[in-house]
Amino acid sequence: MAPNSADERRRSASDIVAALPRLLPRVQKPGRYAGGELNQIVKDWGTTSLRTALVFPDVYDLGMSNLGLAILYDILNRQPDMLAERVFAPWPDMEAALRAAGLPLFGLESKHPLHAFDLIGISLPYETLYTNALSVLDLGGVPLLAADRDDADPLVIAGGHATLNPEPMSDFIDAFVIGEGEDAILEVAQALLGWKASGQPRSALLRRLAGLRGVYVPSLYHVAYTAEGTVARIEPAAPEARIPVLKRIVPRLPPPLTRFIVPYVDVTHNRIPIEIQRGCTRGCRFCQAGMITRPVRERPVAEVVDAIEQGLAQTGYEEVGLLSLSSSDYDDILELVRQVSARFAGRHLNINLPSLRIESFSVELMDLLQGEASRSGFTLAPEAATERMREIINKPVSTEQVLTTAREIYRRGWHLIKLYFMIGHPSETLEDVQAIADLSRAVLAEGRKIIGPRASVHAGVSTFIPKPHTPFQWVPCDSLESIRAKQALLKGALRGPGLKLSWTQPEETQLEAWLSRGDRRMGKVVLEAWRRGARFDAWQEHFNQVAWMQAFEAAGLEPAFYTHRERPIDETLPWDSIDAGVHKSFLTEDYLWSLQGRTRVDCRERCFACGILPKFAALRREHPGETWECPEVRSPARQIEVALEAR
Amino acid sequence: MTDQDRVRYRLRFHKTEAMRFTGHLDLHRALERTIRRSGLPLAYTRGFSPHPRLQLAAALPLGFVSRAEVADLWLELPLAAPDVLSRLQAAAPPGMNFLEAQVAPANEPALQQQVTGATYTVLLAGPPPADLDERVRSLLSAPSLLRQRRGRPYDLRPLIGTLEHQGGGRLAMHLAAREGATGRPDEVIEALGLDPLSADIERTSLTYVVPSPD
Numbered sequence: 001m002a003p004n005s006a007d008e009r010r011r012s013a014s015d016i017v018a019a020l021p022r023l024l025p026r027v028q029k030p031g032r033y034a035g036g037e038l039n040q041i042v043k044d045w046g047t048t049s050l051r052t053a054l055v056f057p058d059v060y061d062l063g064m065s066n067l068g069l070a071i072l073y074d075i076l077n078r079q080p081d082m083l084a085e086r087v088f089a090p091w092p093d094m095e096a097a098l099r100a101a102g103l104p105l106f107g108l109e110s111k112h113p114l115h116a117f118d119l120i121g122i123s124l125p126y127e128t129l130y131t132n133a134l135s136v137l138d139l140g141g142v143p144l145l146a147a148d149r150d151d152a153d154p155l156v157i158a159g160g161h162a163t164l165n166p167e168p169m170s171d172f173i174d175a176f177v178i179g180e181g182e183d184a185i186l187e188v189a190q191a192l193l194g195w196k197a198s199g200q201p202r203s204a205l206l207r208r209l210a211g212l213r214g215v216y217v218p219s220l221y222h223v224a225y226t227a228e229g230t231v232a233r234i235e236p237a238a239p240e241a242r243i244p245v246l247k248r249i250v251p252r253l254p255p256p257l258t259r260f261i262v263p264y265v266d267v268t269h270n271r272i273p274i275e276i277q278r279g280c281t282r283g284c285r286f287c288q289a290g291m292i293t294r295p296v297r298e299r300p301v302a303e304v305v306d307a308i309e310q311g312l313a314q315t316g317y318e319e320v321g322l323l324s325l326s327s328s329d330y331d332d333i334l335e336l337v338r339q340v341s342a343r344f345a346g347r348h349l350n351i352n353l354p355s356l357r358i359e360s361f362s363v364e365l366m367d368l369l370q371g372e373a374s375r376s377g378f379t380l381a382p383e384a385a386t387e388r389m390r391e392i393i394n395k396p397v398s399t400e401q402v403l404t405t406a407r408e409i410y411r412r413g414w415h416l417i418k419l420y421f422m423i424g425h426p427s428e429t430l431e432d433v434q435a436i437a438d439l440s441r442a443v444l445a446e447g448r449k450i451i452g453p454r455a456s457v458h459a460g461v462s463t464f465i466p467k468p469h470t471p472f473q474w475v476p477c478d479s480l481e482s483i484r485a486k487q488a489l490l491k492g493a494l495r496g497p498g499l500k501l502s503w504t505q506p507e508e509t510q511l512e513a514w515l516s517r518g519d520r521r522m523g524k525v526v527l528e529a530w531r532r533g534a535r536f537d538a539w540q541e542h543f544n545q546v547a548w549m550q551a552f553e554a555a556g557l558e559p560a561f562y563t564h565r566e567r568p569i570d571e572t573l574p575w576d577s578i579d580a581g582v583h584k585s586f587l588t589e590d591y592l593w594s595l596q597g598r599t600r601v602d603c604r605e606r607c608f609a610c611g612i613l614p615k616f617a618a619l620r621r622e623h624p625g626e627t628w629e630c631p632e633v634r635s636p637a638r639q640i641e642v643a644l645e646a647r
Numbered sequence: 648m649t650d651q652d653r654v655r656y657r658l659r660f661h662k663t664e665a666m667r668f669t670g671h672l673d674l675h676r677a678l679e680r681t682i683r684r685s686g687l688p689l690a691y692t693r694g695f696s697p698h699p700r701l702q703l704a705a706a707l708p709l710g711f712v713s714r715a716e717v718a719d720l721w722l723e724l725p726l727a728a729p730d731v732l733s734r735l736q737a738a739a740p741p742g743m744n745f746l747e748a749q750v751a752p753a754n755e756p757a758l759q760q761q762v763t764g765a766t767y768t769v770l771l772a773g774p775p776p777a778d779l780d781e782r783v784r785s786l787l788s789a790p791s792l793l794r795q796r797r798g799r800p801y802d803l804r805p806l807i808g809t810l811e812h813q814g815g816g817r818l819a820m821h822l823a824a825r826e827g828a829t830g831r832p833d834e835v836i837e838a839l840g841l842d843p844l845s846a847d848i849e850r851t852s853l854t855y856v857v858p859s860p861d
Contacts, residue, residue, distance in 0.1 A: 036665040038740035264669040316680030
């Protein structure tokens with residue numbers, strides 16, 4: 001499908017450049033496809049040996065707000081012999097315009113068609129992007145199926161949280177990079193350069209990649225199924241293919257990125273994102289991010305403060321996001337907030353510190369951070385409204401603590417509290433759901449006492465989806481009828497002045513649930529749904545339930561098998577080929593604890609031996625001290641291996 | 648600090664090809680960010696939700712470039728105009744080319760109220776229709792040109808000051824640009840029976856109530 005000669009490729013880039021001025025005025029928000037923003041990096045196409053297209057298969061507005069993509073763009077473009085360009089999913093009107101004009105999808109920087117790149121790296125942070133990833137490949141002139149690609153086609157890799165279960169996308173992706181990409185992306189790029197120079201067939205490239213730590217090449221594994229349809233065995237089919245593939249981590253967070261591309265068009269997050277820590281020690285059982293991003297690594301306060309200063313000079317943004325999964329747990333959070341507020345006061349800057357614990361201290365932090373700036377809303381995420389439920393999900397916080405914190409928020413000048421909940425947790429009853437309404441009303445009542453009728457509460461109620469590599473990976477999803485009944489209850493109970501409720505459509509939730517815990521056979525479903533028009537599945541106005549149901553039918557698979565079946569603890573799971581660093585035995589124990597309502601404290605207080613430390617003992621030993629929150633490793637490597645085997 | 652202490656500067660800049668698809672609000676934000684990157688002490692309004700003291704003279708629709716963008720900004724400190732210009736140039740994104748900064752009289756009305764019109768040149772893609780001159784004449788001789796924009800009827804004719812085919816599919820026009828009475832060059836092209844999306848449109852100057860502040 002892809003043109004072979006370099007001349008043809010060059011011609012098609014100039015064709016695109018020539019056609020865009022007439023094509024772009026006819027689509028919505030054409031600035032999404034124009035490139036040319038401040039801080040974009042354009043390197044010489046002809047003299048650069050390795051050319052990567054970094055694909056975020058959602059619309060530009062969302063993709064440009066993604067920190068992971070920006071980090072990889074920076075790393076690759078720093079290499080003298082490499083370049084990286086950005087590719088986003090075109091909105092349906094642009095897809096139609098490209099197809100009508102016979103133009104391929106292209107890199108924003110040089111306008112080269114996607115098929116002309118050597119490496120295509122697709123970011124898959126969530127499952128609802130799978131069909132868009134197919135659109136991008138297809139529009140870019142790249143064969144959809146990995147098996148159909150030949151030596152002249154680009155290498156297609158993928159990474160991101162969703163790929164911790166790579167199986168549903170394994171028909172389309174040549175290799176997955178599991179875990180953190182900062183180091184691994186360059187190893188993959190070097191392997192590709194080495195292979196290009198070798199003149200060997202594509203199969204040799206795939207084996208070369210399988211030999212890299214953290215790389216999963218799905219075509220080098222055979223999956224066998226039982227008569228019931230569960231996975232019987234996952235077997236490597238080449239000596240290089242490891243089983244399981246242990247995720248990659250960076251031992252120490254590299255200095256934060258500060259040179260961000262500044263879009264001209266308005267995007268989802270117009271801000272400098274600075275990751276203050278990676279990983280989470282809380283252990284909420286529903287939270288995939290908390291389980292798969294361990295260990296916790298912090299950035300020093302001075303590094304964060306400097307990064308904000310440099311980021312402002314490079315971008316001119318009015319907003320900074322200090323990002324982490326649980327900001328309150330950052331060791332020096334008070335010091336960080338003090339320094340940031342002292343240094344940046346009076347600069348008309350909005351500084352966000354999301355993911356704060358439900359406690360009065362969080363309100364003090366925000367108060368200090370936001371100074372005189374206007375106060376829009378304060379977000380708290382109790383996730384569940386009864387103490388029983390919060391013990392099951394391991395987010396122990398008392399209702400009194402929620403109310404005390406709410407009082408403090410209203411007292412300090414915020415008018416709006418956003419409360420985040422989930423419904424559909426394991427063993428949840430209608431009483432637990434009623435409690436969401438009651439708690440929201442109780443919070444509002446506190447606000448009324450303090451600031452009167454200006455007080456308001458927005459309850460955001462999403463639906464729990466069991467995710468791979470979490471203690472809830474075995475549990476069935478709540479049924480559609482039950483979710484509808486629970487939402488109906490909330491819609492009835494959360495009405496009235498000062499109250500607002502938002503929720504997610506149960507059908508969309510269901511799609512994410514199918515794909516999250518799907519196996520390799522699900523690739524047929526994804527392909528069939530895409531062929532039937534499924535696109536932008538995360539966007540309510542585009543979600544196409546009919547296409548998905550027909551796709552399951554065509555693939556001969558039963559949706560409920562993936563979502564509404566309680567999986568036995570000893571079942572081989574489709575993602576057992578992937579090791580997220582946490583022992584399966586730890587997840588099993590934690591699941592059993594949840595059934596008893598037993599909670600675990602923050603693992604900064606005591607190590608529960610989740611598995612991270614023995615699996616990354618060598619890295620921990622080389623990087624002692626405060627940047628990792630896990631205990632120190634002092635014993636020699638051999639002893640740890642012995643201890644591991646004894647488990 | 649009171650408003651009297653703040654210094655008003657008038658900027659002239661080009662909006663070029665790299666920002667063709669940047670709309671008015673986004674251009675305003677790009678200018679604000681440029682000033683923030685430059686480190687110039689931009690003044691903000693007081694109150695609960697401060698916003699930058701920054702005004703663009705006349706909105707420029709998405710898809711057009713311009714050789715005649717004018718903006719006023721207020722700084723907290725008096726700085727030499729050439730320094731203001733060089734700091735903005737150094738911080739400018741692709742697509743914004745700063746030409747001039749001057750101190751402007753503090754007591755003048757807002758720029759938007761001073762602007763009365765704008766001139767544009769339009770280059771049609773491909774060979775122009777043979778009867779283009781005739782179409783121009785007939786449009787100009789019409790007593791009114793009733794059209795609809797976003798569902799609202801209006802008369803385009805009184806908004807057209809001049810319109811001329813300069814040959815080779817190149818049109819020049821002067822259109823009104825007052826509050827509630829702004830002529831759009833793409834509407835004129837459409838009224839000529841042509842496709843505005845197949846034309847390159849550039850704003851070439853602004854005209855003012857008072858003698859132009861040049």
